[in-house]
Amino acid sequence: MAQKKLKMGMVGGGEGAFIGNVHRMAANLDGQIELVCGAFSSDPVKSKRSGEALFLEPSRCYGSFLEMFEKEQALPASDRMDFVSIVTPNHLHFAVAKAAFEHGFHVICDKPATFSLQEAKQLKDLIEKSQKLYGLTHTYTGYPLVKQAKHIITTGQIGDVVKVVVQYSQGWLAAREDTSGKQAAWRLDPAQAGISCCMGDIGVHAANLMEYISGQRIIELCADLNSTVMGRQLDDDGTVLVRLSNGANGVLTSSQISIGDENGLAISIYGSEASLSWRQEEPNTLWMKFNHQGAKMIRTGVGEFCDEALAAIRTPAGHPEGYLEAFANLYTRFAMQIRAYPSQLQDRETIPGIEDAIRGMAFIENAVSASISDIKWHKFII
Template sequence: MVSSKIRMGMVGGGQGAFIGAVHRMAANLDGQIELVCGAFSSDPEKCVQSGAELFVPAARCYANYQQMMIAEAKLPIEQRMQFVVIVTPNHLHFPVAKAALEAGFHVLSDKPATFDLDEVLALAQIVKKSGRLYGLTHTYNGYPLIKQAKHLVATGRLGKITKIVVEYSQGWLANKDNDSGKQAAWRIDPTKAGISCCMGDIGVHAANLAEYVAGTNISAMCADLGSVVPGRLLDDDGSILLRFDNGARGVLLASQISMGDENNLRLRVYGDKASIEWSQLEPNSLQLKTNDKPTQLIRSGVGEFCAAAQQAMRTPAGHPEGYLEAFANLYLGFAAQIRAFENQQSCSNAEFDIPGIEEAIRGMAFIENSVHASQSNEKWLPFRTTKD
């Protein structure tokens, strides 16, 4: 039986990296995981400095991820890291994941999974061959009321799903002044981000959330993406009409030039009996609406919830939980999944509610399909998950 903390290594996330700090806080929240090593920066000196700030021994602050995989694999099994979290720009996701899996380590990756669809299809084969666990941090799936929303759909409370509307708008890239900042520079660079900025960064989250909650997959798209700020090579805004494989229609809006918007993620799912509405700006509330009764406001911690939602709540009603806690739920689930794996128990991603390689493939397919649909003169393009 595994009776100690799960040991984590990190690639990327050094000094000045926003998302690296978020991952570390989330991993640490429930006391199940400890950071034991890292290749925190491509600059060896900065890597050691970052590690020192995190109390990681200098001997386990590696100059690059290749060195890290080799050195960690040589350590006694009770000391070496058990999984790697990848928090680099997109172009490094695949080579780091490949190196980790082939060295025998589990992988938890920031989204999107890879640089392009070809890479994620190759990654799927590597995951299968390695026999190791692979998880993807689609953060918003971790919110308790998102899990309750999924439960309401799955149990038929909404009836047949007819329409899905998901919006994710930000304003931080509304003008060119931010382009040179660390967080923006790689996202608008096609050599590091891939073929999309906005859809690759936040649109993919919106698509995943819609499919996760509604329990149906996108089957076709009609897209209009563009660069609003002059000179950008990648999209910073987009609107997509969707069709789903259950017959529902939908809309996905994603924008990083919506002046004044913070991190405005909103989901509405309509059925022929009821509908639900959720906003990340008010994550502890879920609206359940019908035509013949007053709107029901479901508040986190008040009343009965499905097991998944209940497990995702940490505090009593009226004590707000948000982004970090949702992120932490993914880490808590992945730690439990690793324990099950090492105890030779059933450990599928579905059992632990962790997005895996299938979601990774659909995410990369969404990005590429949305760009291709926008460039096409055809009204509707089928959603393809292969390069055929």
């Protein structure tokens, strides 16, 4: 029997939303997934208007996510959505995911996973109870050379990891007036974003990338988070020192007030024999450096790659691949997980899931707690 496209519903991502468009483009890129329904706004009128602007059937442009889950569940299996993509502000992630699982749908969600670590733990219980799939869009794990860097380290080619430095800097929140837009307003609102803006929005990506590539886990940290623009309740800049599970040290800096920086995510992993460096703004290049020989530049699509990197490469060498392609790699892999369900994928990496979600929320809460403490080092508590 010929396979059909998977049917996706979406919660959030309506008029004026940036990330909703990104998720829709990524899901659509490989032609495996079709958006069929959505509850795109908490305002029923805006939700239906947003859905109709995407050329969806008016009857499947819902006024609320609960209405969507109830009505989609009532449809024949051949017609109803297969999974939901959650792209709302943070405070709604848990409620939407909970309702999705209770109505029998798989979930893929933008990060951070929930509003709090407690909710993330409750989410794990719901996943285990429902036995449905859960994916978290830590986008940068989808880049081919990120996967190759992980492979190089896993196979011992740089020796033992001794230090990891990761930086994620942006400048878009540098001025007070930059908070007037929709994207800034909810990220700086504790009622919608949670206890952190900068660490919750981009620092958690940096922490995830540090652990994903190095293969180590953060076990202790020391943090200094700041609100540099007067009147802000949440951090817009911060530095976190970490100790990793193998004894290595790490430095994580995250900023949204670094004027002139666009999406400055960069990571260097230093080993006992060599080092690796990768920058998101130049994603097709991975540098491998040594003390006593010339540096090696690894380019996407040139030479030999591990299976995971090969699966993530889409175009011939010299054709830039970036953010949307990496995002699409997550959606396509999640589609593979759904098609294999209830079996597990064989010999293939799954996308970040609930364990990554819990570690991400723990990183945010541990960093905030450590920053307001007079004690220097803190155990990474989950």
